[in-house]
Amino acid sequence: MSSHYESPYREPLVLGDKTYQQISADIVKPIAGPATRSWWIAFGISMALFLWGSVCILYTIGIGIGVWGLNKTIGWAWDITNFVWWVGIGHAGTLISAVLLLFRQKWRLSINRSAEAMTIFAVMQAALFPIIHMGRPWLAYWVFPIPNNFGSLWVNFNSPLLWDVFAISTYFSVSLVFWYMGLIPDFAMIRDKVTRPALRKIYAVLSFGWAGRAKHWQRFEELSLVLAGLATPLVFSVHTIVSFDFSTSVVKGWHSTVFPPYFVAGAIFSGFAMVQTLLSVVRKVLRLEDYITRLHIDYMNRVILLTGGIVAVAYITEFFIAWYSGSPFEDYIYLSWGAATGPYWWAFWSLILCNIAIPQLLWIRSIRRNFVWTFAISIVINIGMWFERFTIIVVDLSKDYLPASWSMFSPTFVDIGVFLGTIGLFFVLFLLYSKNFPVIAQAELKTILKSSGDHYKKPSGTDAQR
Amino acid sequence: MRSDKILYGLYDDEDLLLSAVERIRREGIPIDEVYSPFPVHGLDKALGLQETRLGITAFIYGLLGLGFAIWMTWYMMIYDWPQDIGGKPSFTWGENMPAFVPILFELTVFCSAHLMAVTFLVRNAMYPGARAANPHPATTDDKFVMEISVRAADEPQVVALFKETGALAIHLKNPES
Numbered sequence: 001m002s003s004h005y006e007s008p009y010r011e012p013l014v015l016g017d018k019t020y021q022q023i024s025a026d027i028v029k030p031i032a033g034p035a036t037r038s039w040w041i042a043f044g045i046s047m048a049l050f051l052w053g054s055v056c057i058l059y060t061i062g063i064g065i066g067v068w069g070l071n072k073t074i075g076w077a078w079d080i081t082n083f084v085w086w087v088g089i090g091h092a093g094t095l096i097s098a099v100l101l102l103f104r105q106k107w108r109l110s111i112n113r114s115a116e117a118m119t120i121f122a123v124m125q126a127a128l129f130p131i132i133h134m135g136r137p138w139l140a141y142w143v144f145p146i147p148n149n150f151g152s153l154w155v156n157f158n159s160p161l162l163w164d165v166f167a168i169s170t171y172f173s174v175s176l177v178f179w180y181m182g183l184i185p186d187f188a189m190i191r192d193k194v195t196r197p198a199l200r201k202i203y204a205v206l207s208f209g210w211a212g213r214a215k216h217w218q219r220f221e222e223l224s225l226v227l228a229g230l231a232t233p234l235v236f237s238v239h240t241i242v243s244f245d246f247s248t249s250v251v252k253g254w255h256s257t258v259f260p261p262y263f264v265a266g267a268i269f270s271g272f273a274m275v276q277t278l279l280s281v282v283r284k285v286l287r288l289e290d291y292i293t294r295l296h297i298d299y300m301n302r303v304i305l306l307t308g309g310i311v312a313v314a315y316i317t318e319f320f321i322a323w324y325s326g327s328p329f330e331d332y333i334y335l336s337w338g339a340a341t342g343p344y345w346w347a348f349w350s351l352i353l354c355n356i357a358i359p360q361l362l363w364i365r366s367i368r369r370n371f372v373w374t375f376a377i378s379i380v381i382n383i384g385m386w387f388e389r390f391t392i393i394v395v396d397l398s399k400d401y402l403p404a405s406w407s408m409f410s411p412t413f414v415d416i417g418v419f420l421g422t423i424g425l426f427f428v429l430f431l432l433y434s435k436n437f438p439v440i441a442q443a444e445l446k447t448i449l450k451s452s453g454d455h456y457k458k459p460s461g462t463d464a465q466r
Numbered sequence: 467m468r469s470d471k472i473l474y475g476l477y478d479d480e481d482l483l484l485s486a487v488e489r490i491r492r493e494g495i496p497i498d499e500v501y502s503p504f505p506v507h508g509l510d511k512a513l514g515l516q517e518t519r520l521g522i523t524a525f526i527y528g529l530l531g532l533g534f535a536i537w538m539t540w541y542m543m544i545y546d547w548p549q550d551i552g553g554k555p556s557f558t559w560g561e562n563m564p565a566f567v568p569i570l571f572e573l574t575v576f577c578s579a580h581l582m583a584v585t586f587l588v589r590n591a592m593y594p595g596a597r598a599a600n601p602h603p604a605t606t607d608d609k610f611v612m613e614i615s616v617r618a619a620d621e622p623q624v625v626a627l628f629k630e631t632g633a634l635a636i637h638l639k640n641p642e643s
Contacts, residue, residue: 019608021608024608156549157566158551158552158565160568163569163572170573170576173576173580174576174579177579177580185504189503189607191606192600192604192607193607205594205595206594207598208592209599210598211501212600212606213499213501213590214509214510216590218515218518219590220586226521226524227579227582227583230579233575443503443606
């Protein structure tokens with residue numbers, strides 16, 4: 001059919017001799033079968049990290065945030081670093097599912113489900129840090145605009161910290177709804193495929209009675225499109241508002257108009273790196289090699305290269321402006337000569353190495369399309385982006401306008417434990433997801449099988465001459 | 467139209483289904499429903515379905531959210547308890563508005579997205595635990611089913627049409643059975 005035509009020069013997005021039925025079977029297989037040994041091992045390690053993190057969180061809540069390495073000069077450190085890092089990671093999921101939907105990029109279909117799951121789990125980790133940093137997390141509801149017991153003292157809508165509350169909660173809940181609505185037809189497929197009655201019952205509840213009626217599909221597509229249209233400005237707003245936490249302050253190095261676009265690019269940069277990290281593992285463990293192909297990681301690496309380039313330009317701008325201002329205070333912001341040679345030189349150079357130098361390897365096509373290299377570089381970027389947030393927060397705070405209050409920060413075991421705990425919880429959730437949820441948006445993937453499937457693209461007979 | 471029986475035609479290809487839908491509708495036979503495992507491009511037009519108004523509702527919900535956010539920021543920051551915070555003006559909403567833009571935006575998106583999703587579920591009569599109405603479990607996997615309710619007299623014609631258009635299988639169901 002002509003409507004399924006795609007240029008033969010385009011590489012296939014689905015490899016192998018797939019039929020619609022096989023796609024369903026490939027998605028159902030890990031769900032219907034028992035969990036593998038490697039899954040249990042990974043789950044055990046993640047759970048242990050999470051439990052240790054929970055102990056550290058309870059310790060923090062019980063004793064107070066004095067158990068962290070914070071001091072009078074450096075009042076924000078690992079907690080907010082981790083917060084910004086996790087929120088940033090979340091951005092790739094929405095970008096893949098929403099922005100690439102608006103741009104009609106078909107390659108998103110194999111990866112959007114997992115990327116969105118990553119978004120939701122990452123934002124959950126992020127939200128934890130401001131809440132425990134409050135010190136009295138049971139009063140966390142005070143951030144909501146509700147009348148309180150002390151007269152009608154309202155929240156302050158002028159504050160970027162409150163904007164953050166609205167941005168993060170909107171982002172989380174809208175991403176969750178977007179993700180879940182997309183999952184419904186796939187849950188219905190699993191409901192109709194699995195044989196164990198208990199599983200069938202669970203997926204029947206989860207699938208909301210989806211039957212695939214023509215009118216429902218029409219509404220479904222409209223819903224996806226409009227939610228994508230809403231999520232696109234939303235994702236840009238979230239990290240913009242996170243950057244406002246810094247740029248509306250008067251701390252040198254933070255008070256910078258370049259922050260919003262620079263933070264958004266950095267968020268997408270780190271988020272795509274995390275998607276690469278996760279999918280490299282998922283495709284092997286769940287045997288999805290036919291769906292997550294070299295072409296997919298190539299495309300994602302190109303996005304990494306672009307956003308990494310934007311981040312690099314922002315770094316150079318910051319470095320130049322710090323020098324050009326001639327202000328002695330500016331010579332110790334996170335990107336300055338003072339930072340490069342000062343006591344935090346290791347953080348500065350980790351940032352340059354991990355975020356600017358090493359990702360340049362992705363210009364080489366064979367590296368961009370190599371799973372091992374991609375995995376290694378994605379880990380490097382994850383580390384580099386953590387250091388970026390660390391230098392922005394800790395280095396900028398460590399030497400403020402009053403030399404008498406200059407200080408250094410060193411984390412306690414609690415700081416480290418809470419961070420490890422969020423990594424643990426993130427992977428616990430992701431592993432549960434990858435075992436029990438359809439990891440590929442199979443219903444939508446089936447719509448491109450005839451145009452982009454390897455089997456359908458192979459020239460046969462007369463077609464080959466055209 | 468009072469119908470005696472429900473006929474199901476099972477197809478295994480979306481292109482076949484699409485041409486069958488067009489053909490059967492050309493014969494003047496109304497199609498009650500089509501169940502498909504994925505959205506088939508052009509099926510809604512072929513079935514003569516009206517365009518969905520879900521997008522319009524999303525716009526209205528967005529306006530509601532924006533209106534609510536304007537009211538809330540005005541009531542809390544300007545009317546009920548005006549405060550001088552960081553020298554930012556608290557006399558009129560208009561002067562303070564730039565600081566409220568993030569809130570206005572987020573609440574617009576929040577209301578639009580969530581209320582639209584709720585509308586989607588309500589209009590489709592979907593909720594946790596709702597009974598799935600697809601006539602054959604393969605319609606969520608790789609098969610396409612067309613549902614036509616007919617009077618006994620029309621049955622042979624529809625069956626013939628199903629066969630002609632390449633249906634893989636044809637099922638008959640009495641509504642009361």
